[in-house]
Amino acid sequence: MITLKVKLSKREYPIIVGDGAFDEALKTFSQLVSQKRSVFCIADSAVLKAHTEKAKKLSSVAKIISVKGGEASKSIKKFAELCSILAQEHADRKSAIVAWGGGVIGDLTGFVSASYMRGADFYQIPTTLLSMVDSSVGGKTGINIAEGKNLVGAFHQPKAVFTDMSFLKTLPKRQFSAGMAEVIKCAVLGDSRFFKKLASQKEKMSYNSPMLADAIVKACSLKAKVVADDERETASQGGRALLNLGHTFGHAIEHCAGYGKYLHGEAVAIGMVMVAVLSRRMGLIGDSEISEIVDMLKFADLPTSLRTPISADDFIDAMLRDKKSVSGQLRFVVIDSIGKTHTENVDKKIVKKAIADFQKM
Amino acid sequence: MITLKVKLSKREYPIIVGDGAFDEALKTFSQLVSQKRSVFCIADSAVLKAHTEKAKKLSSVAKIISVKGGEASKSIKKFAELCSILAQEHADRKSAIVAWGGGVIGDLTGFVSASYMRGADFYQIPTTLLSMVDSSVGGKTGINIAEGKNLVGAFHQPKAVFTDMSFLKTLPKRQFSAGMAEVIKCAVLGDSRFFKKLASQKEKMSYNSPMLADAIVKACSLKAKVVADDERETASQGGRALLNLGHTFGHAIEHCAGYGKYLHGEAVAIGMVMVAVLSRRMGLIGDSEISEIVDMLKFADLPTSLRTPISADDFIDAMLRDKKSVSGQLRFVVIDSIGKTHTENVDKKIVKKAIADFQKM
Numbered sequence: 001m002i003t004l005k006v007k008l009s010k011r012e013y014p015i016i017v018g019d020g021a022f023d024e025a026l027k028t029f030s031q032l033v034s035q036k037r038s039v040f041c042i043a044d045s046a047v048l049k050a051h052t053e054k055a056k057k058l059s060s061v062a063k064i065i066s067v068k069g070g071e072a073s074k075s076i077k078k079f080a081e082l083c084s085i086l087a088q089e090h091a092d093r094k095s096a097i098v099a100w101g102g103g104v105i106g107d108l109t110g111f112v113s114a115s116y117m118r119g120a121d122f123y124q125i126p127t128t129l130l131s132m133v134d135s136s137v138g139g140k141t142g143i144n145i146a147e148g149k150n151l152v153g154a155f156h157q158p159k160a161v162f163t164d165m166s167f168l169k170t171l172p173k174r175q176f177s178a179g180m181a182e183v184i185k186c187a188v189l190g191d192s193r194f195f196k197k198l199a200s201q202k203e204k205m206s207y208n209s210p211m212l213a214d215a216i217v218k219a220c221s222l223k224a225k226v227v228a229d230d231e232r233e234t235a236s237q238g239g240r241a242l243l244n245l246g247h248t249f250g251h252a253i254e255h256c257a258g259y260g261k262y263l264h265g266e267a268v269a270i271g272m273v274m275v276a277v278l279s280r281r282m283g284l285i286g287d288s289e290i291s292e293i294v295d296m297l298k299f300a301d302l303p304t305s306l307r308t309p310i311s312a313d314d315f316i317d318a319m320l321r322d323k324k325s326v327s328g329q330l331r332f333v334v335i336d337s338i339g340k341t342h343t344e345n346v347d348k349k350i351v352k353k354a355i356a357d358f359q360k361m
Numbered sequence: 362m363i364t365l366k367v368k369l370s371k372r373e374y375p376i377i378v379g380d381g382a383f384d385e386a387l388k389t390f391s392q393l394v395s396q397k398r399s400v401f402c403i404a405d406s407a408v409l410k411a412h413t414e415k416a417k418k419l420s421s422v423a424k425i426i427s428v429k430g431g432e433a434s435k436s437i438k439k440f441a442e443l444c445s446i447l448a449q450e451h452a453d454r455k456s457a458i459v460a461w462g463g464g465v466i467g468d469l470t471g472f473v474s475a476s477y478m479r480g481a482d483f484y485q486i487p488t489t490l491l492s493m494v495d496s497s498v499g500g501k502t503g504i505n506i507a508e509g510k511n512l513v514g515a516f517h518q519p520k521a522v523f524t525d526m527s528f529l530k531t532l533p534k535r536q537f538s539a540g541m542a543e544v545i546k547c548a549v550l551g552d553s554r555f556f557k558k559l560a561s562q563k564e565k566m567s568y569n570s571p572m573l574a575d576a577i578v579k580a581c582s583l584k585a586k587v588v589a590d591d592e593r594e595t596a597s598q599g600g601r602a603l604l605n606l607g608h609t610f611g612h613a614i615e616h617c618a619g620y621g622k623y624l625h626g627e628a629v630a631i632g633m634v635m636v637a638v639l640s641r642r643m644g645l646i647g648d649s650e651i652s653e654i655v656d657m658l659k660f661a662d663l664p665t666s667l668r669t670p671i672s673a674d675d676f677i678d679a680m681l682r683d684k685k686s687v688s689g690q691l692r693f694v695v696i697d698s699i700g701k702t703h704t705e706n707v708d709k710k711i712v713k714k715a716i717a718d719f720q721k722m
Contacts, residue, residue: 037688083513084506087506115476115513118516119516145444148448150479326455
């Protein structure tokens with residue numbers, strides 16, 4: 001097992017990566033129970049079904065609350081329901097709240113643990129590749145409202161993350177690919193050597209690739225480094241916002257197509273292609289960089305174009321509503337070269353032209 | 362005008378107390394607008410009606426959103442509705458969110474500003490005595506759920522508080538008294554000289570008492586001192602929890618009687634009498650201290666007994682659900698002497714006996 005320490009301004013927390021990470025979680029929760037602290041685990045119902053043995057073990061130290069996976073659960077209604085259940089079960093300020101599932105469960109549970117009694121300790125057991133590389137670093141939690149994704153939430157850092165790759169055995173192939181989108185994103189935004197290493201792989205990455213643990217740790221540590229410098233995304237240039245590479249377009253795709261049509265990672269993959277096209281339109285990169293990125297996404301079985309077109313106006317409107325938009329400006333992470341990116345406000349006209357370029361590809 | 366600086370771990374913010382404080386607020390918001398930041402003000406509809414001139418001035422620098430006052434507005438439904446309105450109005454991360462009203466508007470708006478896009482800048486213009494002395498220090502925000510009061514919320518400190526006492530002219534007498542409960546609480550919990558000064562007043566306190574501004578500043582600075590040492594209420598002994606004097610019983614009263622039956626300050630007044638009786642039962646104080654506290658509360662036109670009895674079992678059950686209860690223990694701020702208090706877990710049997718003593722008074 002590998003332990004990565006994520007440094008925050010006031011403390012640090014471990015991400016424990018390896019096949020025995022779930023057992024480490026059990027040990028940690030047992031210790032909490034022995035300190036007379038109660039543990040509540042909000043778990044994806046599909047995960048509970050697929051891992052009955054693990055669920056049984058966990059239920060001896062934690063009260064398990066089953067939640068249906070899928071973006072629809074990231075709602076205010078579900079948030080309210082979980083807070084009520086915790087109160088009915090007499091969860092108190094010293095209780096620990098655990099997310100066991102993918103990004104949806106993590107984001108939802110994170111916001112519950114941030115808000116229940118104004119904040120309880122939060123632990124994560126991610127079960128998808130996406131949540132292992134994305135949600136376990138950064139402390140972003142949130143739910144969706146009709147007006148947009150993650151518009152309501154909190155910064156709430158976990159006490160520890162237990163990344164057990166054995167969960168990936170039962171992960172559908174499409175979900176695995178969606179996770180690879182975030183791994184590739186990390187390489188594109190800040191590590192050209194990592195990008196080359198990924199590009200040199202002959203075999204497609206899978207749950208038993210020898211390179212997987214390293215790729216997870218690499219992606220997490222790259223993200224951790226960016227987050228450490230800018231924990232609450234307040235830097236005016238670069239900083240944490242760089243992690244949004246592909247996300248400005250990606251969120252708009254999810255919003256316009258309707259949440260659930262594309263997996264988050266799929267939307268980010270298409271968003272990365274779009275922002276690469278935008279960067280070309282701005283004269284930053286050429287055709288070859290676009291090909292390299294598109295080829296790598298395709299090799300990971302990720303989409304690089306929209307299934308159903310979205311008009312430029314719909315894109316612009318959705319992006320203006322996005323949290324990343326400030327004072328009516330469209331802000332993007334643009335690509336200077338593979339492994340080097342920066343944030344920039346881009347004129348609407350140029351964005352529209354880039355959307356047209358992309359639609360023609 | 363008096364400016365009190367409240368020190369937090371990383372920054373400080375001003376509480377500006379005086380008749381011109383509203384104009385100071387207007388100046389501050391104008392500056393934000395000139396920096397291309399949008400300002401949203403969530404205001405009590407009754408305040409808007411009573412202060413049309415001020416509302417007109419404010420509307421030139423801020424988008425005003427009217428909310429009905431009263432505990433019923435501290436709901437998840439209203440929280441969700443406000444987040445949606447902000448999104449529809451294109452509020453962004455740099456927007457400032459202002460609460461203009463009493464404690465309900467402050468708590469609700471505070472949680473909205475803590476959660477909207479994971480946190481926006483928060484300003485307060487309290488209009489009731491209670492919110493001036495209680496909600497403007499401490500950063501506690503929250504909403505109610507069926508299971509209890511303030512069970513969902515966040516710690517979110519304001520950027521500035523503008524305490525304009527001219528709002529108190531139109532405050533109903535009953536509400537003024539409710540605010541006095543928190544002023545008296547501050548004296549009982551940590552300042553015997555302040556208690557004596559209050560006790561020596563011949564005239565009842567009102568919006569134009571010469572002592573009022575000082576009393577507000579005194580109560581706020583006492584609270585600020587306690588909060589500075591324990592911003593997130595993590596101290597195991599004393600610390601911020603001392604501010605809950607009278608609140609363990611008080612919250613239970615509000616919960617059992619149904620929110621709205623008693624004003625918060627009224628419930629705290631009765632709660633203080635109950636905890637004084639509990640402290641006597643524990644051998645900490647005698648009859649004379651109880652009389653002094655009861656007399657002062659009565660002089661401020663506050664209730665010191667329940668209108669409709671609540672059974673000891675209902676009290677215990679409600680208190681176990683309270684945020685202050687940890688691991689099934691009942692925890693109280695008990696009174697050693699007027700001006701000196703400490704936190705202690707108290708056995709259920711003793712609590713039941715004290716409730717019986719109180720019911721017999």
